[in-house]
Amino acid sequence: MEKTETDDAQWLMLTVVGSDRPGIVARLTEALFHAGCNLGEASMARLGGNFTMMLMVEGTDSAALERLLRPVTDDLGLRLHVDVIQGILHHHEEPNVQVTVHGADRPGIVAQVTGALAKAGFNILDLNSDVGGTRERPFYVMIIDGFVDGGAAVAEQALAPLSTNGIEVRITTLDTLIG
Amino acid sequence: MAVRRILQYPDPRLTQISAPVTVFDAALHALLQDLEDTMRAGPGSVGVAAPQIGALSRVVIVDVSAKPGISHHGCLRLVNPEIVHREDEVKGREGCMSVPDFTGNVRRASAIRLRAQDGEGQWGEWDCTGYEARAVQHEIDHINGLLFLDRVVSTRHDLFRRKKYL
Structure with a gap:
């Protein structure tokens, strides 16, 4: 059987939220690096002016991770949350x-x-x-990647009734080229 | 006939520039056949380049004919291929047998004119569009030591926020 990261690594999901400013990622990851932690997959985004990050970390336990990062997040005015998770790497599902x-x-x-x-x-x-436009005339944009048996035709059929509700829906086949 | 092992990133051979083919002999024909067999063995693969099996020669295979409803030229066996003209740019999602478990969006010309020799050294020209054009560009990148990783523009979402113009 192929060896996966879950066999020997205890992954933690680190969530950090707060006011955005330059250097947050550098400060956090430097502390993690010096403590000998490994990083996995991550998602970081600025949402409504806030720094948000979800980061897979391994190489320590949740109490030690909190102790390690609390001084950094307190200093930067960020909120910190740690969950023990099952981390499955190298098994991405491909959207269609x-x-x-x-x-x-x-x-x-x-x-x-x-x-x-x-x-x-x-x-x-x-x-x-995302919410675009102006305060007076906001508009909403959403992009979803996913997988459904039957592909675009099935998604189209599912969403057809919504187009009459003033929402524009576009469905595109994602056909990943493997070369 | 043989399915060869695909080199995987970060194997340094994948970043080498492959040498032009000057001899059109049985060894070249065997390489073309191995490439085709290897491509057909890779699930969903629509092309393969010689450096992916460790042969640093300017030889690639592209065959997108299994994809429904697109224009194509069947199985293209390309020796010393060059793109002599390219038009427009579109973004599409790519992966690679040499880069497992990762896909990303890459900008490619949507129409190209391709020039290449066949296994006997005869030159030919093809106009490729869409998915086939993308596959040809992906494979020609391989013989120039480039992977789609070198060109990824975004891995996931595609929200391009406009600057404020007012």
């Missing part, structure tokens, strides 16, 4: 459909779209959304 949604911002867009997709058995692998 991308769904792009945009429309005038109003409550319920995400719930309606993801609800319809879930009913069709669509597994969301990545979702990013």
Whole structure:
């Protein structure tokens, strides 16, 4: 059997949130590096002006990780949270459909779209959304990558009823070229 | 006929520039056959380049004909291939047998004119578009020591925020 990271590594998911400023990632990862930690997959984004990060860390336990990073996050005014997780690396699932949604911002867009997709058995692998426009006329944009048996046709059928609700939905086949 | 082992990143041979083919002999024909067999053995693979099996020769195979509803030229066995013209740029998702468990978005010309020799040394020209054009560019990158990793523009989402113009 192929050896996976889960066989011998205890992964932690580190979540850090707070006001954004230059140098946060450098300070955190330097502390982790000096403590002998390894990093796995990570997602970092600026959301509404906030620094947000979810980072897989291994090589220490959760109490030690908190002790290590607390001085840094306190100094930077950030909030810190650690979860023990099962870390599965080297088994990415490849999406076959991308769904792009945009429309005038109003409550319920995400719930309606993801609800319809879930009913069709669509597994969301990545979702990013943003609010654009102005305070007076905000609009909402969401891009979802995922996998569903039957591909774009199934996603299209699931989302067809939503187009009449003032939401523009575009469905694209993701056909990853393997060369 | 043989399915050869695919070199995997970060094998340094994948970053070498491959040498032009000058002799069109049985050894070249065997290399073309091995490449084709190796490509067909790789699940979902639409191309392979000689350096991926450790042969630093300017030889690649592209065959996107299994993909439904796209224009293509069947199985292209390309020796000393060059792109002599390229048009437009589109983004598409790529992976590679030499870069397992990672995919990303890469910008490629959406239409190219391709010039290459065959196994006997005869030159030919092809106009390729879309998926086939992308595959040809991906494989020609290999013989120039480049991987799609060198060209990835984004791995996941594609929200391009416009600057404020008002």
